[in-house]
Amino acid sequence: MKLKLLKFKSVKSTNDVALRLIKKRYYRPTIISSEKQTNGRGTMGKKWISKKGNLFLTIFFELNQKKIDFKKFAILNAYLIKAILVKNFSNKIKIKWPNDLLIEKKKICGILQETVNNHEKKFLIVGIGINTNYYPKMSNFSSTSIKKIINKSIDNNKLLNIIRDNYEKFLFKSKKNRFSELKKLINNL
Numbered sequence: 007m008k009l010k011l012l013k014f015k016s017v018k019s020t021n022d023v024a025l026r027l028i029k030k031r032y033y034r035p036t037i038i039s040s041e042k043q044t045n046g047r048g049t050m051g052k053k054w055i056s057k058k059g060n061l062f063l064t065i066f067f068e069l070n071q072k073k074i075d076f077k078k079f080a081i082l083n084a085y086l087i088k089a090i091l092v093k094n095f096s097n098k099i100k101i102k103w104p105n106d107l108l109i110e111k112k113k114i115c116g117i118l119q120e121t122v123n124n125h126e127k128k129f130l131i132v133g134i135g136i137n138t139n140y141y142p143k144m145s146n147f148s149s150t151s152i153k154k155i156i157n158k159s160i161d162n163n164k165l166l167n168i169i170r171d172n173y174e175k176f177l178f179k180s181k182k183n184r185f186s187e188l189k190k191l192i193n194n195l
Contacts, residue, residue: 020064035067055142
């Protein structure tokens with residue numbers, strides 16, 4: 007399944023852009039990326055601190071797979087993004103369930119998954135924020151960036167293309183394979 011790529015300089019939230027497109031009946035599977043988010047969202051109403059120079063993206067598609075329900079996609083999304091980051095940057099990345107990726111107990115990635123119904127169609131919206139080059143200094147949790155861990159700047163466009171390619175393969179396979187089979191496929195990226 008091919009993902010249409012939409013790039014922006016600045017948005018409030020890439021997930022908000024996806025919601026607007028779906029409400030306007032734009033149903034093509036899409037990946038949205040922005041250089042800057044002014045009001046990024048996390049789970050349970052939390053704010054995602056969006057430092058410019060990091061990677062912010064949202065993937066959305068119609069949920070019509072018969073073999074996997076949307077709750078299992080939350081698990082698979084975390085495994086898929088972890089596998090991509092491990093393969094390209096560091097094997098120290100761990101999943102903090104249900105939606106964070108950590109290196110050395112410090113947050114580097116958050117995943118916000120939402121569903122929306124529009125005109126009898128159901129869509130999955132997967133927002134992903136990755137601290138590639140910078141990280142916020144917060145009092146309530148520790149964070150870091152991939153750059154700090156590997157001591158090398160990250161090319162966000164290159165990483166975006168890697169995520170897009172892997173997600174396209176994953177979505178294609180999700181139509182044919184069961185949850186356990188997909189989990190194995192992700193682990194063998």
